[in-house]
Amino acid sequence: MKTLSLLGSTGFIGRGVLKVVEAFPDRFKVEALAARSNSELLYEQAIRFHPRVVCIFDAVKARELESKLRPKRVKVVTGGDGLRELASLKCAQMAVFALVGINGLHALIDAIRHHKEIAIANKELLVMAGRIIRDLAKRNNVKLIPIDSEHSAVWQCLEGQRRNELKRLVLTASGGPFLGWTRKRLAHVTPRKALRHPRWRMGRKITVDSATLMNKGFEVIEACTLFGVRADKVEVLLHPEAVAHSMVEFIDGSVLAQLSATDMRIPIQYALTYPERLASGFAPLDLGCLGPLNFKKPLKGEFPCLDLAYEAERRGGVLPAVLNAADEVLVDRFLRGKISFLKIPALLSRVIAKAKTVKNPALREILLADRWAREEAARLC
Amino acid sequence: MKTLSLLGSTGFIGRGVLKVVEAFPDRFKVEALAARSNSELLYEQAIRFHPRVVCIFDAVKARELESKLRPKRVKVVTGGDGLRELASLKCAQMAVFALVGINGLHALIDAIRHHKEIAIANKELLVMAGRIIRDLAKRNNVKLIPIDSEHSAVWQCLEGQRRNELKRLVLTASGGPFLGWTRKRLAHVTPRKALRHPRWRMGRKITVDSATLMNKGFEVIEACTLFGVRADKVEVLLHPEAVAHSMVEFIDGSVLAQLSATDMRIPIQYALTYPERLASGFAPLDLGCLGPLNFKKPLKGEFPCLDLAYEAERRGGVLPAVLNAADEVLVDRFLRGKISFLKIPALLSRVIAKAKTVKNPALREILLADRWAREEAARLC
Numbered sequence A, B: 001m002k003t004l005s006l007l008g009s010t011g012f013i014g015r016g017v018l019k020v021v022e023a024f025p026d027r028f029k030v031e032a033l034a035a036r037s038n039s040e041l042l043y044e045q046a047i048r049f050h051p052r053v054v055c056i057f058d059a060v061k062a063r064e065l066e067s068k069l070r071p072k073r074v075k076v077v078t079g080g081d082g083l084r085e086l087a088s089l090k091c092a093q094m095a096v097f098a099l100v101g102i103n104g105l106h107a108l109i110d111a112i113r114h115h116k117e118i119a120i121a122n123k124e125l126l127v128m129a130g131r132i133i134r135d136l137a138k139r140n141n142v143k144l145i146p147i148d149s150e151h152s153a154v155w156q157c158l159e160g161q162r163r164n165e166l167k168r169l170v171l172t173a174s175g176g177p178f179l180g181w182t183r184k185r186l187a188h189v190t191p192r193k194a195l196r197h198p199r200w201r202m203g204r205k206i207t208v209d210s211a212t213l214m215n216k217g218f219e220v221i222e223a224c225t226l227f228g229v230r231a232d233k234v235e236v237l238l239h240p241e242a243v244a245h246s247m248v249e250f251i252d253g254s255v256l257a258q259l260s261a262t263d264m265r266i267p268i269q270y271a272l273t274y275p276e277r278l279a280s281g282f283a284p285l286d287l288g289c290l291g292p293l294n295f296k297k298p299l300k301g302e303f304p305c306l307d308l309a310y311e312a313e314r315r316g317g318v319l320p321a322v323l324n325a326a327d328e329v330l331v332d333r334f335l336r337g338k339i340s341f342l343k344i345p346a347l348l349s350r351v352i353a354k355a356k357t358v359k360n361p362a363l364r365e366i367l368l369a370d371r372w373a374r375e376e377a378a379r380l381c
Helices: A012-023 A039-049 A059-072 A079-087 A105-113 A123-128 A130-139 A149-158 A204-212 A214-227 A263-274 A306-317 A319-335 A343-352 A363-380 B011-025 B039-049 B060-072 B079-087 B105-113 B121-130 B128-138 B150-156 B204-212 B214-228 B265-273 B304-315 B319-336 B343-354 B363-380
Strands: A004-009 A026-033 A053-056 A074-079 A094-097 A117-120 A144-146 A166-173 A234-238 A246-252 A255-259 B004-008 B028-035 B055-057 B076-077 B094-097 B117-120 B142-145 B166-171 B232-238 B244-250 B254-257
Touching: A004 A012, A004 A079, A004 A363, A004 B265, A012 A026, A012 A039, A012 B304, A026 A079, A026 A166, A039 A053, A039 A059, A053 A059, A053 A079, A059 A079, A059 B055, A074 A079, A079 A105, A079 B363, A094 A105, A094 A263, A094 B079, A094 B094, A105 A117, A105 A234, A105 A363, A123 A130, A123 A214, A123 A319, A130 A144, A130 A166, A130 A214, A144 A149, A144 A214, A144 A263, A149 A166, A149 A214, A149 A246, A149 A255, A149 A263, A166 A214, A204 A214, A204 A319, A204 A343, A214 A234, A214 A306, A214 A319, A214 A343, A263 B004, A263 B128, A306 A319, A306 A343, A319 A343, A319 A363, A343 A363, A363 B304, B004 B079, B011 B039, B011 B265, B028 B039, B028 B079, B039 B055, B039 B060, B055 B060, B055 B079, B060 B076, B060 B079, B076 B079, B079 B105, B094 B105, B094 B265, B105 B117, B105 B128, B105 B363, B117 B265, B121 B128, B121 B214, B121 B319, B128 B142, B142 B150, B142 B214, B142 B232, B142 B265, B150 B166, B150 B214, B150 B244, B150 B254, B150 B265, B166 B214, B204 B214, B204 B319, B204 B343, B214 B304, B214 B319, B304 B343, B319 B343, B343 B363
Parallel strands: A004 A026, A004 A094, A026 A053, A053 A074, A094 A117, A117 A144, A166 A234, B004 B028, B004 B094, B028 B055, B055 B076, B094 B117, B117 B142, B166 B232
Antiparallel strands: A166 A246, A246 A255, A255 B254, B166 B244, B244 B254
16 A cells, blocks of 8 residues: 655646546555646545545635534644645655646755655746756655656656667647637737647646647756756657657667557556556557558747747756746746737746856746746736 | 587588577687588588588598598597487587587587587477477486577567566568469479578588478478477467567567678577677667568468478377478488479378377387378479
């Protein structure tokens, strides 16, 4: 029986985690749940999974939830401190980071220091503070098991292989709903259109990031954190069918790829059961019925957000944090109809150009850069 | 420095092994070479690689070779006993089985008993005596490292994974030069046409076997021997591009595939260096420049030789040996213009139908069945 603390239980990934938990009631026990603001769903989940403690980030909602959950003997905590309490909970072996955004940063650091098993989908943390998190995990001998389908694919391809024989990681990208669109057409993309992802149903922010390929750019930086490589060893290939979730090329010319049906429960389950695999009722991939699989290198300049991510990783320091923070603001403005789709890369580029680079920044400097980038992005809108 | 005894040095695979040896002169030393009848090339190889001993199967040629190699202090042996001497040579850590046909059967058994590292491309042996070889290798704790690109792909995908989590092996098949041809067209296939393989340049027998998909059928049985599964866990997928060399599906719905350029040196090198990988000068796979990849299940009845292989494995006993032996005779007759292309599966089917099944046959019974099948096939021509 593996005990879990699930940070981010009401989002796309968090709900998937709970589906896996429900499918294997003898293998997993949820000890803690955290959500940002969806207290209704969090309440339902608490009733269903009987955690010892729940955290709702929003303090006002926390008081309300507390009174509802008191009869059920579920402790309610709130805010960043609440998240930190969940991440270092004694009774939970594994901390699952399925939050969106940067609220969980200190909680992740606590979880590593407490030697939790860590399954992570919270890419913002791995982007903004990659080096710090990687070094800390290494020092504490803690594995960061990826949940993202791409990084799970790489993780699976690397299992049992030697790291020094790795030549290149190849992350695949469906290319989003606007693959092949001209700038002219892209200028008129509405939030409604951007929210129609061709392959995955996810949250709003990540769906827009998938349309700009900013998400793939973040994944490149995330891969650098998770697998200890630089971005020049991470390639992106457009693969609209989203069947091959990523690949690893080795020094002898051999490539391993991981494929599966487009079902997030597969990488989620693997992260929870690693290094074991469990038989699941998920629809298997029927390769014999698939249409042809296409792979294409993105052209230089075709996806400016992707290029910005490579630049940010290459130049390093606080730039990944700046990119992440500015993008959060700009996507929010786009979704609220305040800026056009093409303004997202254009303004990101201006923020990056203006950012001060700091060599080997401390956490405090990263957080300052994050705040500066948010203000700067908002100012530019 | 790994010392090698290479059985089958003048064929397609053997020459590839020597190319790898030449590329890494500090890693490999050839101690012995064996060939069936190409004594000219064997002589050249002996001069180039300075083995202690060479074996030429043909006894007449052996005497001739002996007089040529005496001044070079290379011992010459011959026949089945010669092969056995090479397989159990004290000074060779690894025995590489790259022979075509069944001559090396006792040599393989000796190599296993002498706890050699074994790299094997000699599929006839794994087909005809699969259970015996597998049991012997298991008892002696000897790994049979595959050289065939398909089995190397499976081997690589299984590395670091748990065998009990394997759901299915998927062997890919280019489909040969006659993919999609009607029976009417197939009736007029000439040896010249059958020898034009679209992806690999190999020996004549295996190229015809690739055209009938008998080769893929043998690979299914070979996979059963190498990976300890039954044929109902081995699927074949037509994949004309021959980029994905095979795949493994796991119980959680995840699939791992191995891809590379169509270059036999890649799986050969991996077999020789396993579990290490070495950087090679081989052209890397440029996925971004590949056309689309297609995968298609073969239809029932589309490839009768493939169906026969499944039947032979399912019914077991001596039937795989019967299939292997009869096919060798029939392909030879086809190449000599004695029977038509479509007669290969038709007559194979008749031999199989007439064969007596023997449960858990001993080696002697397998060899008797082999001889019976050759006579029966010749009689039917």
